[in-house]
């Protein structure tokens with residue numbers, strides 16, 4: 253029998269990496285995206301990696317949880333989850349940026365536990381000489397497909413030089429962006445982040461994508477910017493064009509009203525974001541596709557539990573993404589590879605990023621997909637110089653919470669966050 257592997261200490265390093273001026277329903281991305289890199293160290297000398305959000309409250313909770321996990325065996329994930337819950341003692345996080353739905357004390361525990369779980373699976377895999385996908389039941393696919401993730405965007409952050417993507421504020425810019433993303437990465441599915449302009453303009457952009465890329469699955473996600481009536485209008489206009497319509501309107505009741513009449517499935521990463529939201533969603537038939545995300549569903553094994561529930565209730569399963577780095581991409585890839593009913597191309601913000609903390613080579617896009625790493629654990633290694641540089645950038649950039657609305661209001665003081673807006 254293999255030995256216990258005890259956690260001796262955990263390092264939590266916040267980092268900031270450059271992010272373009274991407275527009276969404278609540279404002280615009282700030283010049284830096286924040287992430288936290290976790291290194292879980294053990295008495296066997298094996299270290300595991302995790303990656304998560306780095307908003308100030310979340311960082312504080314990560315550190316509280318880290319102290320409570322010292323001494324536990326990395327195989328005892330259930331005890332670790334309980335230890336995190338006890339350490340947080342009902343402390344509940346908040347969704348300041350308004351893009352990820354309701355946060356409860358249970359879902360806060362899942363959010364905090366997630367990167368520790370990923371790091372412990374990395375350690376278990378390294379100790380056993382097996383990739384993380386094997387610990388999740390084994391890969392059912394060797395490559396994981398991802399979708400192109402298009403954004404309306406400004407050419408630059410105010411005062412900066414234009415980035416290499418340039419401006420995209422209408423159909424022409426969006427089609428050009430899609431073309432480059434498809435040429436560079438080979439994506440086969442395409443998602444447009446909407447909720448930025450009037451719905452008629454976004455319908456036009458989706459139609460332009462359909463014309464430019466016939467046969468490719470298309471998605472539109474306005475992050476609940478529309479009323480039920482507007483959502484139904486868009487659903488009628490894009491009948492036969494969208495693979496799924498993501499979070500057109502706020503709340504399960506509203507989504508259910510849209511779902512009753514829309515021809516395409518509705519997907520969500522806003523109104524079903526925790527286990528206790530599944531039962532009402534199923535009873536209401538509010539959504540047909542759940543976008544999983546191990547960062548808030550409590551890690552990779554609890555995301556597999558979500559997959560089982562979706563399978564049982566005949567819900568489709570796709571994968572959500574925020575701005576992220578390579579540790580997260582590795583975890584997402586292992587999870588998707590080992591989840592048979594994850595049949596949609598996963599979201600990723602990957603192409604928007606120009607800086608990284610993992611050493612190059614382990615994760616490459618080809619034909620829109622990433623090969624599942626076969627090395628033990630997650631199969632990625634930290635680039636320590638890059639980690640130090642991006643940590644310095646975190647210290648000097650001054651950002652401590654994601655605040656797309658606040659940043660937009662600094663540029664346009666008349667900007668208001670409205671849900672729904674149209």
Ligand SMILES: O=C([O-])[C@@H](O)[C@@H](O)[C@H](O)[C@@H](O)C(=O)[O-]
Pocket residue numbers: 274275276351352445473475521572573574575
């Ligand atoms: O990065 C963004 O602006 C996205 O809107 C992100 O925050 C969302 O959580 C996400 O991509 C989504 O699918 O809603």
Ligand SMILES: [Mg+2]
Pocket residue numbers: 473475498499520521522572
């Ligand atoms: Mg979404």
